[in-house]
Structure formats: structure tokens, C-alpha cells
Amino acid sequence: MTGERVAAVVVTHERRALLAEALTAVGAQDRPPDLVVVVDNASADGSADLVRERFGGTDLVVLSRNIGGAGGFAAGIARALERGADLLWLLDDDTVPEPGALGALLDARARAARAPALVASRVLWTDGRDHPMNTPRVKPGASAAELAEAAAAGCTPVRSASFVSVLVDAGAVRAGGLPLADYFLWNDDFEFTTRLLRGRVGLRCPASVVVHKTRVFGDAEADPGDRFYFEVRNKLWLFTRSRGLAPGERALYAGATLRRWARTYAGSADRGTLRRGLRDGLRDGLRRGPRATEDVISSASPRYDP
DSSP states (O other), X not given: OTTOOEEEEEEESSOHHHHHHHHHHHHTOSSOOSEEEEEEOSOSSSHHHHHHHHSTTOEEEEOSSOOHHHHXXXXXXXXXXXXXXXXXXXXXXXXXXXXXXXXXHHHHHHHOSSOOSEEEXXXXXXXXXXXXXXXXXXXXXXXXXXXXXXXXXXXXXXXOOOTTEEEEEHHHHHHHOOOOGGGOSSSHHHHHHHHHHTTSOEEEEEEEEEEEOOSSOOOTTSOOGGGHHHHHHHHHHHHHHOSSSOHHHHHHHHHHHHHHHHHHHHTOSOHHHHHHHHHHHHHHHHXXXXXXXXXXXXXXXXXXXX
């Protein structure tokens, strides 16, 4: 496994300063990635120029329009696969990995009894607390054997992970497909990772630590405003059109989603916006499915600066 080619994939939009901090930390890894792919989602703040000027050797993908985190990661993963990556380290532009983060992911992968499709990091907020937005729960229904097998690698078994810091096996992506770009944002990483982990091993590695510099501390229950539309539409797509979840899992996660929506609505200061998001999300989620990822990426006219 020591010869595996690791590509870090970072997606950015209008966060030049955070991107600089993230890329500096990626480059300072004890075991640096073999390739860094940055996808600039049509930023107007000079992010692409920053990459060109300060991070030479980065493979830069510049999009003509913002196609969201889902589209950005789909484009970045596709580019990394073209460049011969064996493993993909996926990171948001506001994620700052500690120096040993990538090495710990690789070590956990090497110690696992069965090669995992993904290994996720422990994600902290800026004050050192575990970030609730990015803390996957132990895999529901994990057997004693699965728990013991994961523990032997210093990990816990998981059923999903986020794009904040996760090491993904390229072979699993080639078999399972790219993220669905038309999700734009929300639930794209959940759909992608549950699809990859259907019948495969997923681990969370506490020894791999990153800091997620979100503006506030909270999870998906925080008042989402207009973005609630994507939560509703994409969840509907997930439960009705994705092959990531088995039937029993669909029922489990659908019930959890309804409870979360109720708590979000109860705690919202702008319930009218949430009602509009629910109405429009249900309408569009039922009316059509997500467009082909290749069509979404090509519509953003990707330009490559190797």
C-alpha cells in the first residue's frame, strides 16, 4: 500500500483566506499527498490566482459557474482519477488538517483487516469540540465482529461520512460512480458515501484530526434559511432514486429526517422560508431526478491549469 498515489481534492468558492490556510496545512503533512487538485467554483475573490501564485504544482480546475460542493467534488474527483490517483483525500476549503492527519488515515487503512472503501477523520471545531456537523455515528446494526475488526485498526465502523476529510478508495469510486453533481449542496456527501459503502467497509479514525472552521458551531438542525430547499429536494432524491440505502435503511433514515425537520422548524426564526423550501423541494424532488453528473460538470466549462 505504500506505493499508492494519494490525491488531495479541495473544493473552494469565495474563501481565499481559508483556502490559503487549508492548502498550507495540506502541504505541511508529515506524509504529503502526491497530487493536489483544487476546484475553484467560479470564485470572484482571486482564489484561482492565489493557487497559481502561492501553491505551484497544484492541479487547478477553474469552473465558469458555481456548481456547488457536489459538482465541485465530482469535477475534482474525476480529474484526480484522470491523473492516476489510487486514493482520494477529500477536503472542504475551510478544513485545516493537523500535520499527521493524512498519515493517520493511511495507517488505519493499512491496519484494517479488510481494505476499507473510505476512512474518515475526526473533525473538531475551532474551540476543540467535536463538530456535530461532521461526526458520523457508528454504523447502525454493526456486528460485534465489525466493531472488533474496526477497533483493531483504531477505528469505528461507519455507514457514511462527509467531504470535510475523508480518504476514499479510487477503485470504489470507479465501481460506484462520482458524487451526483446536481445535488449542488447538502446530502451529496451522504448519498455518495452510502453508495460507496453499500457492501463495503467504512471507518472513522480518531487519530486523524482536522479543524473545520465553520462560522458557527452546529449541525444540520441549525436554521438553514433558503438552503432548506436543497435539504428537502435532495433527501427526496436520496430516498427515492439513490441505490445507496437498502429498504430498511431508507425507513430508518427517513424517520430520522422527519424528526430533524420538525426540530429545525420548531427552532427557526423564519418559518415562512422553511415552508417555501419544503414546498419547492417536494415539488422539484418529485418532478424529476438529478441530471447526469457529466452534463452538470461540462456545463461549467472546466479549465485545467496543471
